[in-house]
Amino acid sequence: MLPRDNQALRFFGLFALFFVVYNIPAPGLGRTVSTVASLLGETALSAFTSSDGLALHLGTAAEVRGHDPSSPDEAWTVVLDARNPEGGGQTRVNINLRRTFYLPIAVFLALALASPIWSRGRGLVVLLSGLGLLLLQGALWVLVPTIALFYEGGILDLAGWAQGALRFAYALIAPPGVVYALPLLTWAVLVWATRPLESDPLPTNLAGGAATA
Amino acid sequence: MGDQRAAFRFALRFAAIAAIGFALYCFPYAESGPAASWFGAYLSAYARVAGSMVAWFEPAVTVAGRSIVGRSSIEIVKNCDAMEVLILFGAAVLALGAPIRHSWVALVSGVTTLIALNLARICSLYFVALHWPRAFETIHLEVWPPILVIVATGLFFVCARWLSKVTPERPLAAA
Numbered sequence: 001m002l003p004r005d006n007q008a009l010r011f012f013g014l015f016a017l018f019f020v021v022y023n024i025p026a027p028g029l030g031r032t033v034s035t036v037a038s039l040l041g042e043t044a045l046s047a048f049t050s051s052d053g054l055a056l057h058l059g060t061a062a063e064v065r066g067h068d069p070s071s072p073d074e075a076w077t078v079v080l081d082a083r084n085p086e087g088g089g090q091t092r093v094n095i096n097l098r099r100t101f102y103l104p105i106a107v108f109l110a111l112a113l114a115s116p117i118w119s120r121g122r123g124l125v126v127l128l129s130g131l132g133l134l135l136l137q138g139a140l141w142v143l144v145p146t147i148a149l150f151y152e153g154g155i156l157d158l159a160g161w162a163q164g165a166l167r168f169a170y171a172l173i174a175p176p177g178v179v180y181a182l183p184l185l186t187w188a189v190l191v192w193a194t195r196p197l198e199s200d201p202l203p204t205n206l207a208g209g210a211a212t213a
Numbered sequence: 214m215g216d217q218r219a220a221f222r223f224a225l226r227f228a229a230i231a232a233i234g235f236a237l238y239c240f241p242y243a244e245s246g247p248a249a250s251w252f253g254a255y256l257s258a259y260a261r262v263a264g265s266m267v268a269w270f271e272p273a274v275t276v277a278g279r280s281i282v283g284r285s286s287i288e289i290v291k292n293c294d295a296m297e298v299l300i301l302f303g304a305a306v307l308a309l310g311a312p313i314r315h316s317w318v319a320l321v322s323g324v325t326t327l328i329a330l331n332l333a334r335i336c337s338l339y340f341v342a343l344h345w346p347r348a349f350e351t352i353h354l355e356v357w358p359p360i361l362v363i364v365a366t367g368l369f370f371v372c373a374r375w376l377s378k379v380t381p382e383r384p385l386a387a388a
Contacts, residue, residue, distance in 0.1 A: 008370070019359075073350070099354065107359070164241045171239035175297040176358040184362060185301075192220060 007116075014114035022106035030075030033097055034060045038078045045080075054155065055083045061094065073098055080146065082155045091153025093146050099179055100141040104134050108183035115191060126190045133186050144169045226308035234300035252291065253279075260289040263335040270340070285343035287335070295331040295361055299324055302365040311376040319372035327365055334361070 041058040061068075061077035068074055076098035083090045108130050117123045148166055150156045158166065172178070242248035256279045264276035267283070274283035281287050306320050334357045342349050 023355075103355065167241035168239050171241070171291070172235060175292040175295075176354045177295060177297045177362055179354075180359045180362040181297060181301055184366065189224070192224070197217075 011114050011116075015110050018110035018113050019106065022110060030073070030098060031060070031062075033102065034076055034078050037097055038063070041078065041080075053084075053086070055081075055085065057081045064092075076102070082150060082153070084155045087154055089150075089154030091149050091155055093149050095142050095146070101135070101138040103179050104137065104183045105131065107180055108134055108187055111184065111187040115187075117191060117194070122194050122196075125194055126187070130183070130186050130190050133190075134183060137182055137186075140169070141173055144173055222310070223308050226310065227304050230304035230307050231300055234304060235297075238296050238300065256289050256291065256294070259294055263289065263332050263339075266332055266336045267339050270336075274339075281335075281339055283339070283343075285339060285346075287339050287342055289335070293331075293335065295327060295334075298331075298361045298365045299327055302327060302369055305369045306372050306376075309373055309376055311380050315376055315379050319376055323365075323368045323372055326368060327361065330361060330364055 038058050038060050045056040045058055057064075058078055058080050061074045061079050064079040064081065073096050076096055078095045078097060080093040080095060081091075082093070109127075112123065112127050112130060115123070115126070117126055144166065147156070147158075148170055151158050151163070151166070240248075242252075257276075260279045260281055261276050264274055264281040267281055268274045271283050274281060276282070279289045281289070302323055303320055306323060307316055309316070311319070338349065338353055338357075341352050345352075
C-alpha cells in the first residue's frame with residue numbers, strides 16, 4: 001500500500017504546485033468571498049432577528065469597523081455583531097474566512113487534484129464529498145468561537161457541561177496545524193473509501209493490455 | 214481482501230489512539246487543578262528550551278515563565294507545542310501494529326525530529342516578530358503549520374517503510 005518513490009514524488013510535486021497556485025495572492029478574492037458570505041449570512045441571520053429579541057448583523061470587516069490597512073486579513077474577515085436588548089449583552093465576532101474555509105479547501109483541492117483518482121468518476125466523488133465535509137468543518141470553526149464569545153458577552157447562557165464541551169471543542173480546533181491536518185485526513189479517508197475493489201472490471205480503455213503501463 | 218482488512222484495522226487503531234491523545238490534551242481541566250499546573254510547568258520548560266536556542270543568536274534574551282523576552286517577546290501557550298501534529302503522527306505510527314520495540318524506535322525518532330522542528334519554528338517566530346512584525350501572523354498560521362504537517366506525513370511514510378523492512382515476517386497494517 002505504500003506508494004513507489006516516483007509516484008510519491010510526482011504526487012508531492014503536483015500537490016506543492018497546486019497549493020502554491022492557490023496561495024498566490026489574488027487581489028480582490030478575499031473581498032469578494034467576504035462580501036458574498038456576508039450577504040448570504042445576513043439573509044440567513046434575518047430569521048433569528050426580531051424587533052424585541054436578539055439582534056444579529058453580519059458585514060465585511062471594512063464595512064463594519066472601517067478600513068484598517070494594518071489588519072493583515074481584513075479582506076477575508078466578516079464581522080458578526082450581536083446584541084441582546086433583554087439582558088444588555090453585546091459582542092462582536094471576527095470570522096476569518098481564509099483560515100476557516102479557504103485554506104482547508106485549498107489543501108484538499110491540491111491533494112485531490114494531485115491524486116491518481118481521476119477515472120470513472122472517482123475523483124468527482126472524492127472532490128464533492130470532501131468539499132461538503134470541509135464546509136461542515138468550517139461551520140464548526142465558525143460556530144465554536146462564536147458561541148464562546150456569545151457566552152462571554154452575555155448574549156447567551158450555557159450550562160456547566162456545555163461550557164466544558166465548548167472548551168473541549170475549542171481546544172480541538174484551535175491548533176493552527178488542524179487547519180491543514182483535517183483536509184489531509186479527509187482526503188485520505190475519501191481516497192481509501194473510494195478505492196477500486198479487486199473485483200471491479202478494468203476500464204474499457206485499459207482492458208486491452210495497457211493496464212500495467 | 215487481506216489488504217482491505219489491514220487498512221481498516223489501521224484506520225480504526227489510528228482513530229482510537231488519536232481520539233485518546235486529543236481527549237487527554239484537550240480535556241477542559243480545572244484551571245487551578247493539578248493538570249493545569251502540570252501543563253504550566255511543561256509550557257515553561259518548553260519556553261526555557263526555546264529561549265536557550267534563541268539565546269544562541271541573541272544572548273540578552275531571558276525567559277520568564279512561559280515568555281521569551283528580549284528585543285521582542287513571545288509567549289508559549291498550549292497550542293505552541295505542535296501537539297496536534299505529534300498526536301496524529303504518534304497515532305499513525307502506533308496504528309501500523311509493528312512490534313512494540315520497533316514502533317518505539319520509530320515513534321521516538323519521529324517525535325524528537327518534530328519537537329526539534331517545532332523549537333526551530335518558535336525561534337524563527339521570535340526573530341520574525343522582531344524584524345518583520347507584519348508578517349508574523351502569516352508565518353505563524355500559514356507557513357509553519359503546513360510545513361509541520363508535511364514533515365510529519367513524510368516521517369510517517371519513512372517510519373512505515375523502515376518498519377516494513379525490519380519486520381518482513383509480520384505485514385504491517387498499512388504497509
